[in-house]
Amino acid sequence: MSLNHSSRDRIMNRRWYLIATLLLGFLWIGCESSEEAMRREAEARQRQEDQQRLTELTTENSSLKQQFSRLESENSGLQARVHELEKKLEDTTPVVEPPKPEPMPATDPMSAYEAGLQAFNEKRYDDALGIFQDLMKNGVEESLADNCHYWIGESLFGKRAYGDAMTHFESVLQYKVTEKKGDSYYMIGRCHEMQGDKAKAKEMYEKVVKDYPTNDLVKKAKDRWGKL
Secondary structure, three states, X not given: OOOOHHHHHHHHHHHHHHHHHHHXXXXXXXXXXXXXXXXXXXXXXXXXXHHHHHHHHHHHHHHHHHHHHHHHHHHHHHHHHHHHHHHHHHHHOOOOOOOOOOOOOOOOHHHHHHHHHHHHHOOOHHHHHHHHHHHHHOXXXXXXXXXXXXXXXXXXXXXXXXXXXXXXXXXXXXXXXOOOHHHHHHHHHHHHHHOOOHHHHHHHHHHHHHHOOOOOOHHHHHHHHHHO
């Protein structure tokens, strides 16, 4: 049986509709696949950029660490050189005592003690030694004897007689009551240092820092301790 004209049109319209639907579906799938590919490509590119940046930062960090290590090494070398120059300067600088003025008569032990301090401060080490030693020979009171031992040690140190100086600083430590213990430990450290015994010197400086934190020489002890 033949179809009439209206039926054929309906069939043709349905076919065209079906074809159009399929074409649109294919186009939609194609667009979606293209967008997904672009998205994945963008993500891959971003990961690659992040990885490259991470590599650059790692390299930069390694370079900075190497520079810091080199600077630390150079600083240690400079500190050692400064210490060496300071020691050479101390060893080569001649001890020049100023002209000796007329000795002042001392009417009592305290006046003599003050005269000894004045001579020491003026770097007249022989005069200072004579005054303090005379005080010790004449039986100065114990409250002043520890200080006499200390300044005899300082005067001998000024004359670079480090071994004899250390003996008097150690004598100060034998007194039960004395305000010169911290100072004496520091000067014992200086004697050891000048004699080349760095280990003993560090031990004395450390004792000053830890056992006599209020002593005026703590800062100097820390500085010398750090340089050894």
